[in-house]
Amino acid sequence: MKHNNLTAEKWTDIIKPQRNWLDWRLHELWRARDLVMLFVWRDFVSVYKQTILGPLWYLIQPLLTTLIFTVVFGRIASLSTDEVPDFIFYLAGSVIWAYFAECLNKTSTTFISNSGLFGKVYFPRLAVPISILISNLIAFAIQFTLFLAFVIYYWVVGGAIAPNWTVLMLPLYILMMAGLGLGFGIIVSALTTRYRDLQFLVRFGVQLAMYATPVIYPLSSIPENYQLLIRANPMTAIVEGFRYSFLGSGALDPWNLLYSFVFMLLTLLIGILLFNRIESTFMDTV
Amino acid sequence: MTLSISVENLSKQYRLGVIGNRTLYEDINRWWARVRGLPDPLEKIGEVDHGNRANGLLWALRDVSFQLEQGEVLGVIGRNGAGKSTLLKILSRVTGPTSGQIKLRGRIASLLEVGTGFHPELTGRENIYLNGTILGMSRGEIAKKFDEIVSFSEVEKFVDTPVKRYSSGMYVRLAFAVAAHLDPEIMVVDEVLAVGDAAFQRKCLGKLSENAGEGRTVLFVSHNMAAINRLCSRAILLDRGLMIADGPAAEITAKYLSGAAEEDGIRNWNPDEAPGTDEVRLMGISISGNNGVSKSVFEVSDEIFIRLDYRVGVPNTRFRCAMVFSTQGVTVFSTIEPYELERKEIGLYSSVLRIPAHLLAESEYSINVSAFTSAGSKKHYISLRNVLHFQIYDSMTTPSARGDYTQNLAGVIRPRLDWKSAEKRIDS
Numbered sequence: 001m002k003h004n005n006l007t008a009e010k011w012t013d014i015i016k017p018q019r020n021w022l023d024w025r026l027h028e029l030w031r032a033r034d035l036v037m038l039f040v041w042r043d044f045v046s047v048y049k050q051t052i053l054g055p056l057w058y059l060i061q062p063l064l065t066t067l068i069f070t071v072v073f074g075r076i077a078s079l080s081t082d083e084v085p086d087f088i089f090y091l092a093g094s095v096i097w098a099y100f101a102e103c104l105n106k107t108s109t110t111f112i113s114n115s116g117l118f119g120k121v122y123f124p125r126l127a128v129p130i131s132i133l134i135s136n137l138i139a140f141a142i143q144f145t146l147f148l149a150f151v152i153y154y155w156v157v158g159g160a161i162a163p164n165w166t167v168l169m170l171p172l173y174i175l176m177m178a179g180l181g182l183g184f185g186i187i188v189s190a191l192t193t194r195y196r197d198l199q200f201l202v203r204f205g206v207q208l209a210m211y212a213t214p215v216i217y218p219l220s221s222i223p224e225n226y227q228l229l230i231r232a233n234p235m236t237a238i239v240e241g242f243r244y245s246f247l248g249s250g251a252l253d254p255w256n257l258l259y260s261f262v263f264m265l266l267t268l269l270i271g272i273l274l275f276n277r278i279e280s281t282f283m284d285t286v
Numbered sequence: 287m288t289l290s291i292s293v294e295n296l297s298k299q300y301r302l303g304v305i306g307n308r309t310l311y312e313d314i315n316r317w318w319a320r321v322r323g324l325p326d327p328l329e330k331i332g333e334v335d336h337g338n339r340a341n342g343l344l345w346a347l348r349d350v351s352f353q354l355e356q357g358e359v360l361g362v363i364g365r366n367g368a369g370k371s372t373l374l375k376i377l378s379r380v381t382g383p384t385s386g387q388i389k390l391r392g393r394i395a396s397l398l399e400v401g402t403g404f405h406p407e408l409t410g411r412e413n414i415y416l417n418g419t420i421l422g423m424s425r426g427e428i429a430k431k432f433d434e435i436v437s438f439s440e441v442e443k444f445v446d447t448p449v450k451r452y453s454s455g456m457y458v459r460l461a462f463a464v465a466a467h468l469d470p471e472i473m474v475v476d477e478v479l480a481v482g483d484a485a486f487q488r489k490c491l492g493k494l495s496e497n498a499g500e501g502r503t504v505l506f507v508s509h510n511m512a513a514i515n516r517l518c519s520r521a522i523l524l525d526r527g528l529m530i531a532d533g534p535a536a537e538i539t540a541k542y543l544s545g546a547a548e549e550d551g552i553r554n555w556n557p558d559e560a561p562g563t564d565e566v567r568l569m570g571i572s573i574s575g576n577n578g579v580s581k582s583v584f585e586v587s588d589e590i591f592i593r594l595d596y597r598v599g600v601p602n603t604r605f606r607c608a609m610v611f612s613t614q615g616v617t618v619f620s621t622i623e624p625y626e627l628e629r630k631e632i633g634l635y636s637s638v639l640r641i642p643a644h645l646l647a648e649s650e651y652s653i654n655v656s657a658f659t660s661a662g663s664k665k666h667y668i669s670l671r672n673v674l675h676f677q678i679y680d681s682m683t684t685p686s687a688r689g690d691y692t693q694n695l696a697g698v699i700r701p702r703l704d705w706k707s708a709e710k711r712i713d714s
Contacts, residue, residue, distance in 0.1 A: 011292075015379060015388040035419040042416055046407045120402045121420055122379035195313070280382030283375070284300060 017280075021273055029124045039131035044138060058142040062098060066091040073216050082218040082249035085159050088150050092243050093215035095147045096177070099140040100235060101206045103181025106132045108188035108202045111282050118283065125279050126272070129186055133178045140174070151246055162248025166241070169252075173242050176264050180234055183267030190274040193282040214239055218250050231256055234263040289391065290472055290503040291354040291377075296386035298347040298372050298527075346372040348527040349386070356391070356471070357501040361508065361518035361535050363542050368524040370507045374398060377474050377505065392471025392503075395422050399476070401461030406450035410441055410460055413449050417464045431467045438489075439463030466493045472503045477510075511539040511679050512648045516694060543583050543679055551580035553674055554595075562596070565603045566657050566667035569634065570595040573653075573676050582676045586648060586700055587684040590641040590676070594655065596668070598629040605629075605667055607637045610654040611646075618646065618698050626659055644687055647700035648680045 048054045066087060073079045074086035081089040107129040111118065114128055154161050192198045213235045214222070222230050230236055237256040244252040347369045354360055362370050375381045377388060378396030403420040404413050414435055418428040428435075436442055439460040441452070449457055508514055514521055514535055521538035523531040531538050554570040555561065561568050572580040573592045584590055594607055606623035621639060629635055652675045657668040680686060687702045688695055 011389040011391055013390040013394070015376065015383065015390070017383050017385055017387070034425045038416050038419050038425075042405055042408065042412075045412070046405055049407045117403050117420070119375075119380055120399045121396060123420060123422065280379075283381040 021277070024272060024276060025124060029126055029130075032124045032127045035123055036127045036131045036134065039128065040135045040138070043131070043135040055142065058139050059146055062091065062094050062143050062146065065094045065098075069094065069216055079217050080221045082220060083160050084243075084247050084249045085154060085161070088147075088154050088159070088161060088247060089218075089243070089249070090216065091147055091150060092247060093239060095140070095143045096173070096239055096242050097210055097213065097215045097235075098143065099136055099174070100177045100181050100238075101210070102136045102139070103133055103178060104185045104188075104206055105203060106136070107182055107185025108192065109199060110186065110189040111193050111278070112189070112196075112199065115283070126186075126275065129182055129189070129275075132185075133182055136181075137174070137178070147246075161246075163246050164244075164248060166245040166252055169241065169245055173238050173245075176238050176260055177235075179264040179268050180238075180260075183264060183269075183271040186271040186275040187267070190271070190278040190282075193278055209233075209235070214250075218243075220250060231259075234260040234267075236260070288356050289353055289389075290356040290358070291391075291505075292389040293350060293352050294387050294389070296347055296350045296373070296376065296388060297345065297384050298369075298376060298381075299384040300344045300346055345527045347376070347383075347524075350524070350527075350529045351386075352522055352529065352532055354503055354505070356503055358520060359504040359506065359518045361506050361514035361521035361538070362524065363508070363511070363514060363521055363539065364524035367526070369527045370524055371398075371476065372527075373524070374474050374476055374505065374507055390472060393422065394472040394474065395468045395470035396474040397421075397465045397468075397476065398474075400458055400465055404449055404457070404461060407448055409448055410436075410439075410445040410452070413460070414445075414464055417461065418467075421465065421468055422470065423468060427469070435463045435467050438466060438493075462490055466490055470502070472505075474505045476507050509650055509677075511543060511677075512694070514539055540681070543677070551582040551674070551676060557597070560597070561670055562657070562668040565598065565600045566605060567597045567599065568594065568655065568657075568668050568670065568673075569597050571653075571655060571674055573674060582674075584676060584678050585684060586646070586678055586680045586686045587643050589643045592639045592641070592653070593636055594638075595634065595636045596657065597634050598632055601630060601632055603629050603667075604661060605657045605659045607668075608656045608658065609639060610656075611651050612654070613649040613651045613698055616698060618651065626661060644702040645699060646678045647695065647697050648678050649698060650675060650677045 048057060051057065053060065069090035070086045074081065074090065110125070110128050110132075118125065151161065151163060155163065188198055188202050210216075212230065213233055214230065219227070219230060219236065219240050231253075237253060237260040240250045241252050241257055244250050350369075350373065352360075362373060364370050372381075374396065375398070376383050377394070378398060380396075380398070401417065403417055405416060408416065414432065415425065415428055418435075419425065436445055439456075439462070441456050441460050444452065444456065449460070452460070504517075506514070506518060518535040520533065521535040522529055523538050523542050531541055551574060552570070552572040555568065557567075557569070571592065571594055573582065573590060574580045575584060575588050575590065578591075592609065596607075604626045606626045608620065608622040610620045611618045623637060652672045655668060655670045655673050656666055658664065658666045680688065682688070682692060687700045
């Protein structure tokens with residue numbers, strides 16, 4: 001077959017049993033950017049259709065959480081908040097934790113909750129978790145604006161808060177939370193195709209993890225011998241850093257932040273490797 | 287000509303019995319048993335062997351190789367479980383092969399289902415964009431074709447209504463309109479044309495063959511041999527994962543039909559499993575032509591006999607038998623014994639239905655069977671859906687309602703009716 005030889009070089013795609021570990025097909029993901037944006041938009045539009053309050057829910061959720069934290073942890077349990085007003089302290093914690101937790105929870109069910117779609121059509125599967133990060137970012141932006149309004153209010157009325165130049169690190173905090181949420185989320189989503197038990201563990205685990213992160217208490221209130229344990233939690237540096245930047249409480253520990261960053265890169269790497277590995281076979285096991 | 291697809295020694299293996307019910311506990315159990323040198327405690331024993339499975343493994347595809355040139359339209363045929371869908375899934379990259387590879391040239395779009403990713407809360411307009419991008423179009427491409435898609439789907443008035451308010455027909459039309467406007471070099475189509483009403487189906491088939499004329503390579507899976515013959519130049523026949531024939535579509539469909547004709551067309555039950563009530567139980571059903579040999583494929587010009595064998599277990603039971611014939615979700619007709627008969631003695635009875643030649647059009651039909659009485663309160667003794675399937679095809683070698691016309695004739699029945707044509711005299 002002569003034509004075969006002539007054109008053998010020009011195949012645009014080859015479907016093989018197992019892809020190379022390092023073949024991430026990032027160019028495909030780039031080409032699917034319209035799809036990512038449409039997923040984001042679909043999630044945003046469809047979630048609150050047929051609700052009365054609509055996107056207001058984005059504000060109600062953190063407000064109610066903060067209110068309950070303030071009453072339970074601030075007033076009843078009288079936990080320390082490092083001299084910062086209770087309300088803004090808890091609001092900072094719950095806004096930032098919510099982004100990470102939502103990213104993790106939602107991306108961790110990628111394969112299971114999209115199996116119908118994934119079973120019928122191919123597109124870069126990472127488009128789904130990435131769209132989740134972005135749509136959560138929209139929710140975060142709304143909640144962050146609320147937080148910012150309170151920061152300005154407390155600042156103007158002279159509450160004990162001290163925002164400083166490190167607020168410029170906000171994009172880094174967001175990037176790291178997104179990276180960690182995505183990394184953990186896709187690791188779990190890849191594993192849940194084999195072990196369904198994990199999906200229950202995750203929701204529960206994320207809730208517990210909040211208590212192992214200085215969300216409702218400052219790192220400084222932790223006894224010396226537990227400090228290292230809490231610092232080993234990659235979210236610790238982010239939450240502490242965020243609060244230091246906007247409220248001036250606690251401390252910004254560059255080494256701890258660097259540790260979190262490396263941790264995030266590793267998680268992400270393992271996540272993407274596992275995710276790509278499972279992508280071509282998961283339809284046979286779900 | 288250039289090659290568009292090259293499938294090389296493609297195999298796909300499935301593990302049986304362990305799919306989907308895996309827990310961490312089970313895996314640890316397995317691992318612990320292996321460590322101690324014991325056999326797998328959860329392995330299934332004594333599974334039925336259908337020839338293509340061994341050690342809990344099923345070869346859905348085995349060493350399949352073929353090449354397709356650009357612009358070729360290939361029909362993929364075979365019985366259920368032959369591996370057609372697996373082939374399409376691997377081509378669409380929904381699942382990966384176990385071994386072998388496929389080389390592709392150009393963008394590939396697959397249509398294993400219409401309306402993939404439709405969101406009920408979103409409007410028609412929004413879903414066109416969503417579905418289009420899922421199928422691989424860019425937003426710009428969709429915007430360019432948007433009006434064309436909407437007018438093709440015939441839902442112009444409702445394009446800003448959430449699709450959950452659509453009728454199922456509108457939903458399918460919109461979904462198919464999006465798919466029909468994909469513009470890939472290679473298109474993979476599963477039996478999605480079975481949905482929608484006949485007129486819309488024709489429109490889609492037309493669109494598909496029009497696309498084929500533009501140099502697009504198409505892989506098309508269908509049970510509808512007429513559609514395969516009409517659309518495809520070439521076909522391959524799969525059987526239990528093996529590719530057993532490759533050639534001109536007409537030749538391969540004929541081979542498939544003759545193969546299918548030799549089998550089935552009969553179903554029997556063991557006395558203790560027979561469906562029904564103590565009064566009446568269906569023991570068997572068979573479908574045959576004039577010679578009484580059961581088969582499941584008939585020509586349009588064949589007479590068809592369907593025989594029900596049943597056991598009456600209570601003396602003096604009165605009832606009549608009935609059958610309902612349907613194709614592609616449409617009930618074609620129901621037929622019942624004209625009178626309720628009283629079967630006085632316990633024993634085996636039978637009823638035979640004759641379907642005259644030239645009644646059903648080419649398609650695949652399924653039969654529902656029931657036996658009931660409506661004297662006093664209505665009571666069903668037997669009520670079974672999709673008991674048996676059979677296929678009607680038109681080889682175009684015997685005289686039929688189509689005369690010398692060889693193209694598509696729509697409709698689920700194909701009666702030979704009389705036409706009287708005369709010249710109208712013009713008075714001078």
